[in-house]
Amino acid sequence: MTHVVTEACIKCRYTDCVDVCPVDCFHIGPNFLVIDPDECIDCAVCVAECPAEAIYAEEDLPQDQMDFIRINAELAAEWEVISKSMGALPDADEWKDKPNKRDLLER
Numbered sequence: 001m002t003h004v005v006t007e008a009c010i011k012c013r014y015t016d017c018v019d020v021c022p023v024d025c026f027h028i029g030p031n032f033l034v035i036d037p038d039e040c041i042d043c044a045v046c047v048a049e050c051p052a053e054a055i056y057a058e059e060d061l062p063q064d065q066m067d068f069i070r071i072n073a074e075l076a077a078e079w080e081v082i083s084k085s086m087g088a089l090p091d092a093d094e095w096k097d098k099p100n101k102r103d104l105l106e107r
């Protein structure tokens with residue numbers, strides 16, 4: 001099992017989760033974070049740290065977010081590892097609770 005970053009992270013990219021990850025499984029993109037499923041040890045410490053509530057255990061993933069399993073795996077192979085937190089995107093707080101951001105994901 002692994003954890004998955006979902007749509008709620010898009011346009012926010014808070015990195016609070018990165019500091020608590022013991023295995024550096026997060027990868028950073030222009031406006032989104034992903035978890036490398038091959039590196040994640042399923043410890044779940046990142047879940048409580050996410051201000052956008054965007055991280056789920058794979059078995060708890062909402063049905064409408066299932067495609068993020070594939071998205072996380074694909075983008076983790078392309079994006080750079082992030083091992084220290086950095087500031088969220090400038091307008092993250094404005095985007096945090098907005099739904100339907102899938103089309104805004106920058107690859």
